[in-house]
Amino acid sequence: MINISLIVIKTNQLEKQADFYSRLGFKFDYHNHGNGPFHFASVGSPVVLEIYPLPKSVAAADNTTRLGFQVHSLDELIRNLQADGVTIVSFPAHSDWGYTAVVQDYDGRKIELSEK
Template sequence: MDLKLNLLVLRCRDIEASRVFYEHFGIEFEQEQHGSGPVHYAAVFEGLVFELYPLKEGEPADRSRLGFAVNLETDLRESLDAAGIAIVSQYEIDQEPVFVVEDPDGRKVEVRQSEQPRAGWLGGGLDTVPRNCADPGGDFRRGNLYYLSVEANGRDAPV
């Protein structure tokens, strides 16, 4: 069986605040509206559509957890600090730090530096890399976690 994640929709209390938050990781969104549906934001990369929709009145926010592996030319911790994104916790995978932050809706977002830049990403832009989040002892920590790999210059790539 050939299986690929192709759609991720987050319902957000404030889609503008969420858009700004996720753009810190190099994702570039376009505003969309389908017919009389709600205005929302969408980004498309490596066959994945990542959308931010407004949360409906009275609907509870979800507790999804995301992970991003980013290629930055600067120190990741310094980049998070400069963006005003607080680190709520951290741990290590393969002796590399993983910083846990919260998006504007309180979702946990794990951010780590990619192992190494890879040539050939979609026009030097965005790519997805599935990984699981196992601790060094081999115990599964949080089930399957998909890290969306984002290259630092991803804003220059067509989406």
């Protein structure tokens, strides 16, 4: 069996993305390692989500990666995200994979949310 323990995304909207993922339930520390760039790293969950600044040589953040997270109270979360202007790609519905919805982060990544 294998488990994911680390996800790293890169963006030119560091604080905005940290705010977005915080609304999904992540808690972040802001720090760096040695001479590396300051970044956000989640704490308190089995998967560490790190949000790094986009390298200067890269013009745009990758928006082809799709991420998925389990959340509590999916309907309430979607209402709150919608009220905050977050793009809702698909509203909560029952599927073969459970009760799910899809939203977009600020770089356009599709984020699948499923209720625990």
